[in-house]
Amino acid sequence: MPKIVDHDLQREAFAKAAMRLIGRAGLEGVTMRAVAAEAGLSYGSLFHYFGSKDELLLSTVRYALGKQSDRLNDLSQRFSGLDALEKMLCDDALTSESSHDVWMVWMTFQYQAALRDSFAEVNAELVDGWHDRIRLALIDAQEAREVRADLDVDLEASALWAYSTGIGQLGVLHPDAFPVDRQEALVRACINKLRT
Numbered sequence: 001m002p003k004i005v006d007h008d009l010q011r012e013a014f015a016k017a018a019m020r021l022i023g024r025a026g027l028e029g030v031t032m033r034a035v036a037a038e039a040g041l042s043y044g045s046l047f048h049y050f051g052s053k054d055e056l057l058l059s060t061v062r063y064a065l066g067k068q069s070d071r072l073n074d075l076s077q078r079f080s081g082l083d084a085l086e087k088m089l090c091d092d093a094l095t096s097e098s099s100h101d102v103w104m105v106w107m108t109f110q111y112q113a114a115l116r117d118s119f120a121e122v123n124a125e126l127v128d129g130w131h132d133r134i135r136l137a138l139i140d141a142q143e144a145r146e147v148r149a150d151l152d153v154d155l156e157a158s159a160l161w162a163y164s165t166g167i168g169q170l171g172v173l174h175p176d177a178f179p180v181d182r183q184e185a186l187v188r189a190c191i192n193k194l195r196t
Helices: 007-025 032-039 053-078 081-093 100-115 117-143 153-173 180-194
Strands: none
Touching: 007 032, 007 053, 007 100, 032 053, 053 081, 053 100, 053 117, 081 117, 081 153, 081 180, 100 117, 100 153, 117 153, 153 180
């Protein structure tokens, strides 16, 4: 009887393996052979899913952001307005031991997006989606009168996205100066400035 392979699980295993390797050594430490070994799967099977390291990196980014999207969808069901926004920004910005590898993947991807059009297009799509989430939370906050009625939600959404991204990067680059509790305090201080 032929072996039944769960293709989604295999793709996920390779994405998780790539994430761990990037977290430890950056993109330079990622070879297709190393990813297969890290995943505990055959080198040949990797090429059933990814034709190149670029495809693997894109898949890894989409996997990580898909998991984040699931968490954000859950948060938006349980919270609204500025409470939802604070939870969303903390989920996005905080760099802890458990999110370090995700941030390393994101920063690696950002570097590639700055250099290559194909990555830049995917990056623009992802950033637009994140910007829209923030904007919708701000609109909810306006409707609940938590923020000024004349707040420019598009401009503020861009500012908040840039702010949360910066916090996350600082958490990776300067973990001693920006531990998780300081990162949370920065997010909270920014949200509190918006309150009416």
